[in-house]
Amino acid sequence: MLPLAxxxxxxxxxxxxxxxxSPPARAARPxxxxxxxxxxxxxxxxxxxxxxxxxxxxxxxxxxxSSSSVLSFLCPLLKFFGGGDPSxxxxxxxxxxxxxxxxxxxxxxxxxxxxxSGENVSxxxxxxxxxxxxxxxxxxxxxxxxxxxxxxxxxxxVYPCPKGSLRHRDVxxxxxxxxxxxxxxDASTGVTMYESGxxxxxxFKQYGQxxxxxxxxxxxxxxxxxxPTLLRAGRGMTMWSKAGAVPxxxxxxxxxxxxxxxxxxxxxxxxxxxxxxxxxxxxxxxKMDSLLSIxxxxxxxxxxxxxxxxxxxxxxKILSYLxxxxxxxS
Ligand SMILES: N[C@@H](CCC(=O)N[C@@H](CS)C(=O)NCC(=O)O)C(=O)O
Numbered sequence: 001m002l003p004l005a006x007x008x009x010x011x012x013x014x015x016x017x018x019x020x021x022s023p024p025a026r027a028a029r030p031x032x033x034x035x036x037x038x039x040x041x042x043x044x045x046x047x048x049x050x051x052x053x054x055x056x057x058x059x060x061x062x063x064x065x066s067s068s069s070v071l072s073f074l075c076p077l078l079k080f081f082g083g084g085d086p087s088x089x090x091x092x093x094x095x096x097x098x099x100x101x102x103x104x105x106x107x108x109x110x111x112x113x114x115x116x117s118g119e120n121v122s123x124x125x126x127x128x129x130x131x132x133x134x135x136x137x138x139x140x141x142x143x144x145x146x147x148x149x150x151x152x153x154x155x156x157x158v159y160p161c162p163k164g165s166l167r168h169r170d171v172x173x174x175x176x177x178x179x180x181x182x183x184x185x186d187a188s189t190g191v192t193m194y195e196s197g198x199x200x201x202x203x204f205k206q207y208g209q210x211x212x213x214x215x216x217x218x219x220x221x222x223x224x225x226x227x228p229t230l231l232r233a234g235r236g237m238t239m240w241s242k243a244g245a246v247p248x249x250x251x252x253x254x255x256x257x258x259x260x261x262x263x264x265x266x267x268x269x270x271x272x273x274x275x276x277x278x279x280x281x282x283x284x285x286x287k288m289d290s291l292l293s294i295x296x297x298x299x300x301x302x303x304x305x306x307x308x309x310x311x312x313x314x315x316x317k318i319l320s321y322l323x324x325x326x327x328x329x330s
Pocket of ligand 1: 138139140141179180181182194195196197
């Protein structure tokens with residue numbers, strides 16, 4: 001299936017793109033059933049699996065709604081404090097310290113594989129995963145979904161939707177009628193859904209081979225989910241004002257959700273609104289050998305840009321490459 005952002009029946013954007021930037025894509029709205037879940041709207045074409053009996057639906061819903069309100073206050077504040085040009089030279093000590101503390105706050109989630117997805121993925125630039133995730137890096141609810149994907153050893157096409165997004169937010173509105181993140185599209189089952197808790201349960205039901213989300217994953221968002229958002233001062237939240245054109249081919253990132261250095265690269269890809277294939281390679285991943293053969297080492301982050309041939313496992317080189325290559329001036 002074509003990624004939604006590349007759907008052939010796309011309408012022109014309501015906002016003009018900046019120079020050198022492709023026009024935003026609009027996907028034809030799929031036929032969706034609507035149901036109420038946890039007080040929020042979930043959209044689905046096929047009925048997603050129900051939550052396991054005994055799962056803490058109510059507490060997760062309560063946690064979700066209170067953390068939503070915390071964030072609605074936090075996000076504009078972070079934009080104020082965390083503003084600035086993400087392409088500028090950074091203070092390495094502050095960067096590594098804040099990202100390491102973020103990783104600590106999210107232990108033990110998103111580091112290792114808990115259940116094999118059974119996904120037969122060969123991580124090459126030609127493989128298109130069936131899962132499409134519309135998200136932004138700083139969003140704690142999106143983080144929970146990426147953590148679950150790491151635990152399930154799942155890869156996904158990521159369509160970053162930072163604030164100020166020129167393309168992907170339009171696509172999300174067209175699919176589900178509102179800008180809410182995360183939004184998951186599973187092309188292999190036809191399921192399309194909002195609500196991070198529902199998405200995590202769906203992924204485990206569909207790809208977890210009987211396993212459940214790891215202890216506390218669903219409930220943890222209210223406690224420490226916001227910590228990386230806060231510590232990273234809004235990095236991976238807002239589109240960079242000089243973000244340039246989108247390349248023909250998706251970039252490919254080997255990443256572990258809770259890795260200190262992989263976080264920097266995901267933040268940059270988000271700030272540039274660059275779609276990419278996220279190859280989650282947590283500890284125990286079936287894709288480790290492929291990473292070894294591509295990168296020469298089992299290390300993350302590792303970025304491959306099929307548009308230019310750029311490949312690197314050095315996060316500083318990757319950041320400087322991305323902000324140079326994909327700025328308006330390039
Ligand atoms: N209950 C939802 C909450 C999702 C949510 O509030 N997401 C925020 C981002 S953290 C959002 O979509 N905000 C709207 C925006 O960014 O425009 C979930 O768990 O997925």
